[in-house]
Amino acid sequence: MATKLPSYATFGQKVWFYAFRVICGLVFFYLIFPILTIIPLSFNAQDFFTFTPEMLRLDPDGYSLKHYRDFFGANGDYSWLQAFSNSIKIAPLATLIAVSLGTLAAIGLTQPHVPFKKAITALLISPMIVPLIITSAGMFFFYANIGLQGTFMGVVLAHAALGIPFVIITVTATLSSFDESLTRAAANMGADPVTTFFKVQMPLILPGVISGGLFAFITSFDEVIVVLLVGSAGQKTLPWQMFIGLREQISPTILAVATILVTISILLLTTVEMLRRRSERLRGITPS
Amino acid sequence: MMADTHLDENGLVLAADGTPLKQSLARALRAQKLRALLLIAPLLLFVTISFVLPIGEMLMRSVQNTAGTEYVPDLLPNVVEELEEWEPASGEMPPEPVYRALAQDLATAFENRNHTQLGRRFNYESAGMSSIFRKSGRRVSNWDIETDGPFREKFLDIDDDWGNVEYWATIKANSGYYTTSYFLAAFDAQRTSEGIQMKEPDQRIYSKLMIRTLWLSFLITFCTFALGYPVAWLLADLPAKSANLLLILVLLPFWTSLLVRTSAWKILLQQQGVINDFWIALGFTERMSLINNQLGVVIAMTHILLPFMILPLYSVMKTIPPSYLRAAKSLGATNTVAFLRVYFPQTTPGIGAGSLLVFILAVGYFITPELVGGADGTFISNRIYYQFSSSGNWGLAAALGTIMLVVVLLLYYIYDKLVGVDNVKLG
Numbered sequence: 001m002a003t004k005l006p007s008y009a010t011f012g013q014k015v016w017f018y019a020f021r022v023i024c025g026l027v028f029f030y031l032i033f034p035i036l037t038i039i040p041l042s043f044n045a046q047d048f049f050t051f052t053p054e055m056l057r058l059d060p061d062g063y064s065l066k067h068y069r070d071f072f073g074a075n076g077d078y079s080w081l082q083a084f085s086n087s088i089k090i091a092p093l094a095t096l097i098a099v100s101l102g103t104l105a106a107i108g109l110t111q112p113h114v115p116f117k118k119a120i121t122a123l124l125i126s127p128m129i130v131p132l133i134i135t136s137a138g139m140f141f142f143y144a145n146i147g148l149q150g151t152f153m154g155v156v157l158a159h160a161a162l163g164i165p166f167v168i169i170t171v172t173a174t175l176s177s178f179d180e181s182l183t184r185a186a187a188n189m190g191a192d193p194v195t196t197f198f199k200v201q202m203p204l205i206l207p208g209v210i211s212g213g214l215f216a217f218i219t220s221f222d223e224v225i226v227v228l229l230v231g232s233a234g235q236k237t238l239p240w241q242m243f244i245g246l247r248e249q250i251s252p253t254i255l256a257v258a259t260i261l262v263t264i265s266i267l268l269l270t271t272v273e274m275l276r277r278r279s280e281r282l283r284g285i286t287p288s
Numbered sequence: 289m290m291a292d293t294h295l296d297e298n299g300l301v302l303a304a305d306g307t308p309l310k311q312s313l314a315r316a317l318r319a320q321k322l323r324a325l326l327l328i329a330p331l332l333l334f335v336t337i338s339f340v341l342p343i344g345e346m347l348m349r350s351v352q353n354t355a356g357t358e359y360v361p362d363l364l365p366n367v368v369e370e371l372e373e374w375e376p377a378s379g380e381m382p383p384e385p386v387y388r389a390l391a392q393d394l395a396t397a398f399e400n401r402n403h404t405q406l407g408r409r410f411n412y413e414s415a416g417m418s419s420i421f422r423k424s425g426r427r428v429s430n431w432d433i434e435t436d437g438p439f440r441e442k443f444l445d446i447d448d449d450w451g452n453v454e455y456w457a458t459i460k461a462n463s464g465y466y467t468t469s470y471f472l473a474a475f476d477a478q479r480t481s482e483g484i485q486m487k488e489p490d491q492r493i494y495s496k497l498m499i500r501t502l503w504l505s506f507l508i509t510f511c512t513f514a515l516g517y518p519v520a521w522l523l524a525d526l527p528a529k530s531a532n533l534l535l536i537l538v539l540l541p542f543w544t545s546l547l548v549r550t551s552a553w554k555i556l557l558q559q560q561g562v563i564n565d566f567w568i569a570l571g572f573t574e575r576m577s578l579i580n581n582q583l584g585v586v587i588a589m590t591h592i593l594l595p596f597m598i599l600p601l602y603s604v605m606k607t608i609p610p611s612y613l614r615a616a617k618s619l620g621a622t623n624t625v626a627f628l629r630v631y632f633p634q635t636t637p638g639i640g641a642g643s644l645l646v647f648i649l650a651v652g653y654f655i656t657p658e659l660v661g662g663a664d665g666t667f668i669s670n671r672i673y674y675q676f677s678s679s680g681n682w683g684l685a686a687a688l689g690t691i692m693l694v695v696v697l698l699l700y701y702i703y704d705k706l707v708g709v710d711n712v713k714l715g
Contacts (some may be wrong), residue, residue: 108327131652138342
């Protein structure tokens with residue numbers, strides 16, 4: 001593979017060069033087109049899941065915000081809005097728990113001489129690996145025993161557990177390049193450990209903490225099975241509502257919801273990317 | 289430094305406070321370990337309560353012999369005791385004392401509203417037992433244990449099936465606190481009078497489902513590899529600026545809600561969906577069935593899991609200097625030989641990491657197969673969920689979950705050995 005085709009390339013090389021790019025282009029198309037297609041579809045004036053002739057003609061009459069108005073309860077059905085409000089109640093709480101406990105533990109894990117480090121890391125990462133149906137089955141049984149099944153708190157705790165691996169991974173990654181001599185320098189200048197943590201360490205690892213938090217947030221915001229089994233109708237989240245909607249009769253409001261969620265992911269992706277850049281810049285000025 | 293260290297009479301180095309240096313260092317090390325553990329402890333406690341104990345509970349459920357929330361032997365204490373004397377192999381109905389014990393136990397169970405659950409529990413082993421328990425509860429609760437005997441005839445009056453030796457054998461075989469019957473069912477086996485046997489081939493649903501889950505996961509892993517490898521190579525080869533731009537095309541799907549991507553596919557692949565409309569517009573007359581079958585699952589899941597293959601491949605390929613390929617070619621290797629003997633072997637760590645990750649994730653998939661899989665594209669997860677939502681056989685759900693957990697943990701272990709869990713990167 002070469003980036004540019006040299007002028008002396010043979011015919012075969014030329015064919016291969018362009019064929020390779022076409023293949024890659026098709027894969028990129030496959031990756032992105034389902035997401036991009038539903039965005040215009042969500043502005044469909046009809047209750048169809050396909051482009052109407054008016055839409056293809058780019059006739060303004062073919063487009064409308066009907067499905068978005070339905071999402072906000074214009075048709076008298078507030079279940080989408082209710083589900084959305086449940087989601088934005090559950091996800092921040094779960095994220096808060098995951099981030100606070102996860103950051104502390106990540107700092108602990110990156111200390112020198114941690115006993116059973118490998119085993120502990122493997123255990124803390126496992127909620128990401130164990131299939132969700134198994135996790136939720138276990139939680140269904142166990143939370144029923146301790147009275148958490150079907151409660152708001154139960155769903156929050158379950159989602160926090162699912163978000164922890166992401167916080168651990170991102171924060172330990174940031175900490176691994178953290179220069180320990182900075183904390184020693186701070187201590188040397190008379191800062192106590194708490195001041196050192198908040199004034200020196202925290203600002204430097206903050207990008208990692210925030211990315212971990214965003215991952216934890218999106219995990220909770222996108223989760224279906226645990227809510228279905230651990231939650232009850234009172235904790236109906238947006239994914240729950242979508243899942244049920246897709247399984248039974250699929251309503252075009254889903255297109256609007258999907259577009260809203262894609263917009264949220266684009267915003268989050270941009271944030272994480274900017275944080276990553278910032279973190280790299282900060283690391284650039286710390287001697288490694 | 290020298291000013292602070294002293295030697296004691298045995299020639300041991302002393303720290304500034306006069307304790308032997310070795311001891312002092314050990315104390316410092318202990319303090320360090322303790323501090324690290326204290327930082328980890330809250331999370332460890334949290335994960336144990338919210339995650340590890342629930343998993344443990346599920347493992348227990350797969351062997352506990354319960355009906356509802358109670359153990360079977362606690363619900364039928366007298367029957368279990370009396371049945372000890374009776375041998376199913378004799379081929380005869382149990383004697384009167386067993387029926388008398390049943391009348392006692394059933395009356396108590398009826399009072400506590402447990403008799404239908406008992407019936408359901410035994411129904412998992414022998415179909416038809418649910419109805420005789422349900423039917424008998426109220427009638428039995430009106431009998432007087434002291435005066436209304438003999439009970440055998442009275443039970444046979446309610447239903448002839450109370451004389452069915454097979455049913456009694458089932459009760460006897462499942463009268464302990466723990467049972468292997470859920471695992472037997474999960475492997476499509478059953479306990480018969482001639483010992484443990486496989487079910488008839490047309491009734492083997494779970495082994496078929498497990499094989500299908502593994503096969504489709506393998507197929508999806510292969511598809512992500514076939515599609516992801518060239519893309520990762522291109523990304524690794526391009527200058528950083530354009531690579532970062534193209535990487536967004538990989539990361540955006542990665543960040544988009546799983547449910548959104550599944551619904552997108554569900555909408556696109558429909559009979560009246562965008563892809564079929566396009567197909568017709570191209571001049572074909574027949575619409576393709578792309579959804580509610582295995583093809584739909586493979587298309588949608590390959591799309592969803594593709595970033596998990598591309599990202600590890602990309603990070604490995606980025607570390608391979610392009611000069612290696614040029615060197616191979618200048619030494620006379622053809623393109624194919626240079627690729628197969630020089631480039632490809634160096635990417636195997638990435639292939640291993642990506643494939644294992646994709647496979648582990650695919651095996652446990654639930655949402656996508658549920659929504660686009662139809663009847664022949666469902667995975668084992670969907671069956672487990674079905675046991676919760678509809679059939680209510682929690683023991684079997686737990687046993688199926690346990691088997692799946694063992695498979696996944698085994699793969700996780702291999703992944704840890706091969707890649708290391710602390711090397712997992714996100715984006």
